[in-house]
Amino acid sequence: MEMRRCDHCDLLIGAGCACSRPAQREAKEFVGPSGTRFSGASMLISPTRHAHRPGCTHLSISDITPPVWGWISDPDPHLWARLSEEHPVHATEGNTARYATKRCQTCDA
Template structure:
């Protein structure tokens, strides 16, 4: 599941590099809207074995796009 930084509270109170998460530091602006099972999002930093196929519902409501 993909999250937007600061858009929800579904993250541990640890730095990302210690929490076991993966992330993309500077994703393309269209990445969030394309995210789906057919267009998974693969982490490029942190745990790069992780990928997301869905968006967090809380983050969707916080996202202006």
């Protein structure tokens, strides 16, 4: 049996990986009311400079629209862990003026 490594933490899935990014989240596609599409791997950037993951329990997909929100459709798997005040993350789609300096605590759990 082949052991896969997590794209986020690089540990073996099911044998050390404790990320909240299960494979099924990665495959799911989200569609906003304006037809905006992003994958479950996207990093969403709010007006409050928080980064979220699609499926966050306190967000509504209908809220995630440009020009209010920005996002990165295919971020580096380690970008989430590096995100900080010293390493802000800039949106590449939607409102590209948005940037995040904090991770959502719900998404980070």
